[in-house]
Amino acid sequence: MKTYYKSLLLMFLLFSGVSCKKYLNVVPDNTGTLDYAFRNRNEAENYLFTCYATLQQFYDPTANAGFTTSSEIIYPDNLTNHPLMETGFSLIRGTQTSGNVGLNFWDGENGGVAIYRSIRRCNIMLENIDKPIDLSPAEKQRWIAEVKFLKAYYHYYLVRLYGPIPIIKTNLDITASTEAVRVARSPVDSVFSYIVQLLDEAAPNLPAVIDNKAQELGRVTSVIALSVKAEVLATEASPLFNGNPDFSGTKNKNGTPLFSSTYDETKWQKAADAAKVAIDACTAAGLKLYTFSAPAISVPDSLNRVLTIQNAVTEKWDQNPELIWALNGNFPDQGYATPRLTPKSAVNIFSNPSTFAVPISTAELFYTDKGVPLNEDKTFDYNSRYNLQTGDYASRFYVQNGYTTIKEHFDREARFYASIGFDGGIWFGNGKTNINDLYHVEARGNSSLAGPKDLNTLNITGYWPKKLANYLSVYDDGFAPIEFHLPIMRLSGLYLLYAEALNEVNGPTAEAFNYIDKVRARAGLQGVQESWTAYSKDPAKFTTKEGLRAIIHQERRIELCFEGQSGWDLRRWKELQGVLSNPLQGWNIYESEAGNYYHPRTVLIPVFGLKNYLWPIKDNDLIIDNNLVQNPYW
Template identity: 85%
Template sequence: MRKFKSLLLVLLLFSGVSCKKYLNVIPDDTGTLEYAFRNRNEAENYLFTCYTTLQQLYDPTTNAGFTTSAEIIYPNNLTQHPIQEEGFDLIRGTQTSANVGLNYWDGENGGESLWRSIRRCNTMLDNINQPVDLSAAEKQRWIAEVKFLKAYYHYYLLRLYGPIPIVKTNLDITASTDQVRVARAPVDSVFSYIVQLLDEAAPNLPPVITNKAQELGRITSVIALSVKAEVLATQASPLFNGNPDYAGVKNKDGTSLFSSTYDATKWQKAADAAKVAIDACAANGLKLYTFNAPGTLGTLPDSLVKVLTIQNAVTEKWDQNAELIWALNGPFPDQGYATPRLTQKSAINIFSNPSTFAVPLNTAELFYTDKGVPLNEDNTFDYAGRYGLRIGDNASQFYVAKGYTTINEHFNREPRFYANIAFDGGIWFGNGKTTINDMYHVEARGNSALAGPKDLNTLNITGYWPKKLANYLSVYDDGFAPIDYHLPVMRLAGLYLLYAEALNEVNGPTPEAIGYIDQVRARAGLGGVVSSWATYSKNPTKPSTKDGLRAIIHQERRIELCFEAQSGWDLRRWKEMQGVLSTPQQGWNIYQADPGNYYTPRTVVIPVFGLQNYLWPIKDNDLIIDNNLVQNPYW
């Protein structure tokens, strides 16, 4: 058997080539499908072709959950464009029905046509019985994998476009024009079909990958069950559950595409599915990750261990991360964009260490204080004076460089802040320095060599970096030596918070819901929700109401899963994206060397986001070609 990873890398070379073209390497006198399924090995190649689009999603710059969350701002006036920027530009209001960004309907502007991917899956299911040397057990597993992929491609389109056509089978080549012109299905019908496919797939998938050397990246039953929980939570969320903004949206034949009535039972289904997934994770050894320092690091202070636990829950090798439910084949490609210039040599190497993933101020302020409550709620924190200058001292030496002038807001924050955010004066453990007596710290102010020259090609435009996206062992200096990792699609902490969210929507605050939140908080070094709010919050009873606990859970998910391509999807399904993007995105006055002038907020982006932006438009030309399609609301 060819190694799965190696084959996928080959297939990625053909990512811009249709399935038909890829298979045209066969002799002219042989039927394409006959050749593709003539034996087990060729059929396996076609199975991996079905995976190809999924694996292309490993690049976060093509994932709307990453680029439209406003957790990272990417400058749009660079003279060099080494990565795809279409997704980052969407919050600037560039989306139109004539020019669709991240167009997964047609496969344009950073997207890949998921309809083509679904067609491949249907072709596989139609021809799976042809290889006579394929064992019954493998056939059963492959069918389950393809059903999962088909479900996930429908789900990805649904999150972008809402109600979509359901493609259960491929149309025959002799299909009439009327048959080709498909209409959109009601959104609840699409959700039901996705869940049906996941239910059919899960029993015939292995619970875990045992042959890790060859099969990591393939789908397991634990993945299928966890995705089902997320799908049902998405269906139950405000964007799709009785959303009044979509009440009048209909097909041309009068079929309503959205239910105008809220259905509370959808949350119960989501809660039930999440509990089944959690139990399956536990039965197969998954648990919240904790960092075990290798002997080469010596004894580390507890504060650094907490930071490395949080970082490595994302950047640990996928075969050693007990928390990882699902990651895609293909390493995270942008560590150099998330890493500050920490050495003189890296400051001139704009290709390996561009350093341009910029975190806006409101994302940095999303993280709690060390008391486990929001900055503006903490009754021990001087919120009004948060931008006042303060010098790093012994008490904070593993978070802020001793003797370095920064601001109050960078002190007494929760460990997740220091694991996620690199800031002026902040400690960077790693990049080749892994002893506590000799650590890098970030110098971001002014036109220093470490900050780079006054050129947006070489400068972070806010003064904050997404530290969690860089493995602490990766080194950027005169060259680069990244330690590859696979960005999680789902991990256990996210599933715990999803279950807590669903439980709260069903029954309000309960010990079980709060208990799952507290497990995630405890791993991050924080006290429990109830005790933290009762002791330190200006709103001590907040966790005792459904609305209050909902706000807490939403903030917990945004903190815990920050920069992991989750918040962009969450904020949409909660209908909270409009609120997040209603204010200018700000950073520091980066060209100023004096701290008093540097720490002055300045606007870097004024987002453009209205009701229409919760769903992608279908391209105008597609509506002309298929006159049974209707456009999404407000476009």
């Protein structure tokens, strides 16, 4: 009983603005006790699932800052109807203020989730785990490990957003003084250390794989814990948190520095070591890079590569050997990622709104088929990339034969065709899998397929995130989506994380190239050294730490595009400000003729300053808890 009240007191004072005395006066006399919640194994298991509950609320990508602020997707802000929660997409328009915090995961407002409440539940679970007398020692050990992982991940989610945060190791006692409740922020290195400590304590007591997938898929494994640890350490080692001079003067009110002003290279070594341990654990558990194989469908190698990359994300979890971790909630927005391919789908805007718009800059991020960037490929006429070109028989599995589009839509790597839907591009699926009868996208103006002009142009750039649609989903006069879980971590991402850490420690090494090239080979590309030597205008780029760093960063942005990862990566690298310093453009979507359509036009001018790397703490929270200090520049 005391634990229940003490944790409520802490969270209520921090996040509600109501005085201690007033709050205690309104607590009902008949509030349920923790004795009931932990009276037996079944009740305790129900409480365990409440600890997981917030984790499952993360399934919505529109509440994920890594998804909405990455510049990968633009969502229009002038629609008559607003079916999506648009707060996250609005952040790059400069809407964030300390008085009205968007995606507020501190308080649980404006699209955010109150993560501290979830940490409170985890603490309650750990404090009462000994009460159920019918709980076996093995289950008890596993549940403790699961809850420690959840505590670690919730703290990690907060530190990525806010930097230094209060560490909540235990819930305060109901008798705690008002001053004790007013917690201060912990130095960011202390927060990361605590997260890693919890993960280290959890991993040995978690199963490596889930055997009973029908009932337990989604629960934490040791492979997940080890992989998350690698990402946590890489985040701590990255420029945003590792000796960042922009934050060096930030201190608590007692003078304690909240950020280290000294760069520490050993943090990258720890990240590299953790990533290798995680990779070895994945291998031992049977994980491997996904390859597409469907006995009922015969496709050429070029399409097979496209489907391999697309299905590495959209394949069912229990059938995807690459998927380390995903959330239980189904990805809810396939219809937003899918162009209107039939007259019936154009009429049914509710199942196929089609409004996730990819800017030209994201489409141009992908390599040519030579495996190097568009502007580096010495065989590609970059300055003429917007010149018109008509699809022919040789490119028929990527671009509709006889359809006029532009030069840069040809001779691109398979990940481009798997990830981006574009005007004239082949759309394998949506009910058609016969290679001689496939849909293609018609994005220009008032096309006969796309329907009325005002419906067609809800996509404001002319590009769609094709990767976020299962090829078997059908959007027509109704919709029949084949559900999938958006990955949090895939093996390919872990490979690239390991290569990144290795490069930061030792510069270019054979081991780093090996793991980058594993990912590139799956996409049908030669290795980094071969591709840059043969085709790049900067053939020695990969020979320096700085050059290979740029290659790895672009490789991660390509491989993990639209998966809610790039926004977090760009933040930890301190590169998001640079990415958002340029206007985001699309095509002249209201024009029907190709010659008029293919003229870039600005659809959004991002607003992103140095302060936006970290979320502000809400002004009212600083008044309630006068031991808190605001993040820099807010």
